[in-house]
Amino acid sequence: MSTELGRGLTSLFVVALVAALTPVFVGLFGRFRIPQVVVLILGGVVVGPEMLDLADPESIELLANVGLGFLFLLAGYELDLAVFRQRAGKLAVVGWLVTATLAVAVVATLAALGVVRAFVPVALALTTTALGTLLPILRDHNMLRGSFGSYVLAAGAVGEFLPIVAIAIFLGSHGRFIGLISLVAMGVLGLLLSLAPRLGRGGRVARILSEGQHATSQTTLRWTVAMLLLLLVVADNFGLDVVLGAFVAGVVLRRWAPGDGEALDHKLDAIGYGFFIPIFFVSSGMSLDLQSILEAPARLFLLFVLLLVVRGLPTLLVYRSALPWPRRLELTFVVSTALPLLVALSEIGLETGHMLPENAAALVGAGVLSVLVYPAIAVAIDTRLARTRDAVDETRP
Structure with missing residues (x-):
């Protein structure tokens, strides 16, 4: 066995062990409502080069990038494009545009003061929402129920999709014009893939796929993984971020998922959340520049607060006619949660030389802190509302 292969297997074992221990740790300290993704990232910090250096x-x-792909595939899979014709989708777009305008003004001020150098990556970072990261938390606490769930999914989807589009245009490796052309090409490819199953509907190939979906051939799952990897490759070759390809794959999959859709949901959750996605989060923790954060913690807390101010607070105004005050406050903390795109933006900023290492580390650290704090507050608000509702129901004759 080569030294390189042995090092890779050892690292993979350590990461798998952290992933396996995480739900046990969360279960033992469940009353503190610690999201699993936070424990995975902190576990990565512990076993990574900054501390124990075990992995x-x-x-x-490569596995971490596939995990990132699965995270955004599942986020795209949750997105129903019809929502953008509804009130929830329209308000989500308006809210994001208000956030983007505010982000430009805030980051311009910080740049003038010399606090940040990477204007575009930091501004985009403040407009993101970690829907893929939030989904397990929202599902576990049944926070997607009723009409409020549609507002959450719409706001989260917009907070991931529009920043991804902006990344493709403004931070693409081949320039803005080529980035825009590449973005259109990705959209056309996604449309063609979504229409492809209709061509073979009712034919022999369709029957083979349907009959093999629960057999050892696992036809639907294999084709889903192949489509994901295809779009990741295309996005990478076009100079786009891989998260765009993964998100498009999720949107396409929702339209053409063949056979037993519910069974495919469970399979994707199993392979994504069971293996690949934890690898991404642990790897993110392993790559975190802990020293830079410790040397300048003020940057981290500044970005942490700005995520709430820039991304969250406009929600209170935009949704004033759609949601009551407690629900708007809950949604404020939900949409202020960010992480995967912050990792991607920090990597892009470092690769282009536009972002200082300490700011990149602070950006990721702020994302980690937002995942730890903001969803917990949203869950507490939701729990209190549920108790109030139950108490009112009990008093009714």
């Missing part, structure tokens, strides 16, 4: 993030980089 090497570079040796599992």
